[in-house]
Amino acid sequence: MAVAQLERTAPAPEPEPPARARRGRPRLLPYLLIAPTVLGMAYLLIYPLIRNLVISFQKFGIAQLIRGGADFVGIDNYRAIFTDDKFWSVVGRTFAFTAINVVLIMVLSTLVALLIDALGKWMRLTLMGGLVLAWAIPVLAATTVFQWLFQSQLGVVNWVLVALGFEQYDGYAWFADGTSTFAIIVIMIVWQSVPFAALTLYAAITTVPKEIYESAAIDGAGPVRMFGLITFPILRPMFGLILCLEVIWVFKSFVQIWVISQGGPGDATLTLPVYAYQIAQSLNRYDLGAAISMVTVLLLTVVLLAYFRQLFKEEGEL
Amino acid sequence: MKPKRIVLNVIALGVFAFAVFPVYWMVLTAFKPTKEIQAETPSFLPTHITFTHFSTAVNADGFWSFWRNSALVAISGVLLALIVACLAAYSVARLKWKGRQGFIVMVFVAQMTPWEALLIPMYVIARDTDMLDKLPMLTLIYFMMTLPFTIVTLRGFLNAIPPDLEEAAQVDGCNQFQAFRRIVFPLLAPGLLSTSLFGFITAWNEFAFANLLIIKEQDQRTLPVWLSSFSNTFGTDWGATMAAATLFMLPVLLIFLVLQGRVTSGVAAGAVKG
Numbered sequence: 001m002a003v004a005q006l007e008r009t010a011p012a013p014e015p016e017p018p019a020r021a022r023r024g025r026p027r028l029l030p031y032l033l034i035a036p037t038v039l040g041m042a043y044l045l046i047y048p049l050i051r052n053l054v055i056s057f058q059k060f061g062i063a064q065l066i067r068g069g070a071d072f073v074g075i076d077n078y079r080a081i082f083t084d085d086k087f088w089s090v091v092g093r094t095f096a097f098t099a100i101n102v103v104l105i106m107v108l109s110t111l112v113a114l115l116i117d118a119l120g121k122w123m124r125l126t127l128m129g130g131l132v133l134a135w136a137i138p139v140l141a142a143t144t145v146f147q148w149l150f151q152s153q154l155g156v157v158n159w160v161l162v163a164l165g166f167e168q169y170d171g172y173a174w175f176a177d178g179t180s181t182f183a184i185i186v187i188m189i190v191w192q193s194v195p196f197a198a199l200t201l202y203a204a205i206t207t208v209p210k211e212i213y214e215s216a217a218i219d220g221a222g223p224v225r226m227f228g229l230i231t232f233p234i235l236r237p238m239f240g241l242i243l244c245l246e247v248i249w250v251f252k253s254f255v256q257i258w259v260i261s262q263g264g265p266g267d268a269t270l271t272l273p274v275y276a277y278q279i280a281q282s283l284n285r286y287d288l289g290a291a292i293s294m295v296t297v298l299l300l301t302v303v304l305l306a307y308f309r310q311l312f313k314e315e316g317e318l
Numbered sequence: 319m320k321p322k323r324i325v326l327n328v329i330a331l332g333v334f335a336f337a338v339f340p341v342y343w344m345v346l347t348a349f350k351p352t353k354e355i356q357a358e359t360p361s362f363l364p365t366h367i368t369f370t371h372f373s374t375a376v377n378a379d380g381f382w383s384f385w386r387n388s389a390l391v392a393i394s395g396v397l398l399a400l401i402v403a404c405l406a407a408y409s410v411a412r413l414k415w416k417g418r419q420g421f422i423v424m425v426f427v428a429q430m431t432p433w434e435a436l437l438i439p440m441y442v443i444a445r446d447t448d449m450l451d452k453l454p455m456l457t458l459i460y461f462m463m464t465l466p467f468t469i470v471t472l473r474g475f476l477n478a479i480p481p482d483l484e485e486a487a488q489v490d491g492c493n494q495f496q497a498f499r500r501i502v503f504p505l506l507a508p509g510l511l512s513t514s515l516f517g518f519i520t521a522w523n524e525f526a527f528a529n530l531l532i533i534k535e536q537d538q539r540t541l542p543v544w545l546s547s548f549s550n551t552f553g554t555d556w557g558a559t560m561a562a563a564t565l566f567m568l569p570v571l572l573i574f575l576v577l578q579g580r581v582t583s584g585v586a587a588g589a590v591k592g
Contacts, residue, residue, distance in 0.1 A: 030413040033409035044461075044462040045436075115330060127337075134337040134338065137341055140542040141545070144545055144548060144563045145563060148559065154360075156343060252434045276437075280437075289438045293435040297432055304430055308426065
């Protein structure tokens with residue numbers, strides 16, 4: 001969905017409004033036109049965010065949910081989560097999860113983008129078609145099919161592994177073990193994220209003038225040096241944008257983890273968004289869940305600020 | 319062919335296989351007879367095709383009402399977003415007013431909303447306002463999820479349409495609204511279509527809120543939520559499960575195919591002009 005803004009290259013000056021409109025219309029019109037948007041955002045974005053903040057400073061359990069009248073307890077909820085070892089292990093896991101995914105996504109999608117660029121026409125279209133297919137599959141269809149691929153008895157992955165000589169995978173139950181569940185979720189997220197990043201990077205690579213490479217080739221530069229000296233420096237802003245987007249998307253991934261493992265087995269795949277949801281849903285501790293959500297939002301804001309700085313630098317004037 | 323080219327093509331085929339295989343396996347399983355699915359050695363090609371699993375999936379309890387619910391919330395959410403975004407995008411792209419820059423920044427920020435962090439307050443709000451288990455609540459959320467993106471893209475498309483066209487129409491005696499309806503709207507239509515299709519995909523795929531806000535009224539659930547609990551419906555019938563997943567993916571795939579050539583270039587053209 002972010003293609004549109006990423007593909008934007010040269011900022012064009014805003015068109016001047018028609019002179020007639022400026023002269024004859026009441027100044028109220030522009031504000032009337034944005035009023036529905038502003039109202040929608042106020043009720044469906046800002047209000048929930050504020051409500052979340054408020055709940056995180058209240059005692060808010062099942063009783064308060066039903067009867068209302070929650071009391072303010074200051075920073076008790078934050079104190080509770082910050083002194084909980086489990087919270088810190090979840091934070092650590094969330095960072096590790098994000099780092100592993102994002103590094104894999106960035107490296108693989110760069111390689112795939114360079115590969116697409118190096119291919120002939122037919123092979124290129126075939127590969128791009130395949131990537132679009134993987135990109136298009138809905139998350140819920142992906143989680144369903146990955147559960148099938150890694151099924152212990154009839155799953156095709158175990159069959160292939162056994163056929164390759166890894167006898168220990170005969171009937172191996174992937175989802176019973178923390179590490180392997182974690183690995184499957186990583187594979188699934190990388191699989192779903194690489195197409196967007198690779199196709200966007202490829203689109204960016206095609207904008208680099210070929211003459212630069214030709215003159216570098218005359219000077220005797222190999223492909224690795226060309227990437228390091230030409231492609232990457234020129235496309236650095238684009239890499240920055242995609243990196244920020246992927247960090248944000250991976251950090252807040254919820255559906256993949258919740259549907260596959262609900263944070264388990266044990267706590268092996270428990271990340272911040274899943275933890276917030278779990279603590280609110282199963283323990284009815286909406287206050288603690290809200291506090292964890294606020295921490296998530298704050299951490300995301302740091303990345304978001306980097307993203308917007310990059311984006312607005314790219315776009316010039318909005 | 320040069321050896322370097324051959325190596326590249328082999329690598330490309332490997333990447334292609336890796337990208338496509340899960341989707342291929344899903345569709346293949348959906349068409350396989352149960353006997354083949356449970357065979358000791360899986361077959362990797364469609365040798366015997368059966369539609370039994372699709373009829374199991376379609377005839378499963380409530381499939382059609384979930385399908386209808388999903389379509390209903392997605393379409394109504396996107397339509398609402400389209401109307402509201404049209405107004406806002408026109409205001410941003412065509413009129414000059416104080417606070418415009420701030421508004422645009424706000425839309426960009428709203429586009430990056432971490433919705434996953436708003437699950438708890440949304441649940442509390444829905445409960446307080448008696449909107450739990452009601453599809454209109456989901457419609458509102460999907461409206462807000464797709465609105466910022468819709469405004470940004472429509473603004474891009476509008477900027478690509480020269481304002482001179484409307485001015486000329488206004489000189490010829492149209493008022494501002496008529497100029498928009500007769501001149502701009504027809505030019506904007508492809509952009510509206512592609513934007514709304516992207517929005518539709520977002521809403522069609524959404525799981526977290528649908529799962530959280532529809533609890534007691536099971537027949538108000540949407541397809542992704544139903545699919546997530548496939549083992550309740552199908553047990554270990556993987557053929558039917560894959561058939562259901564295939565049916566769920568189908569509209570999204572069709573939209574991607576439609577958008578591939580024609581409209582992505584439109585999005586790019588509209589955006590580049592931005």
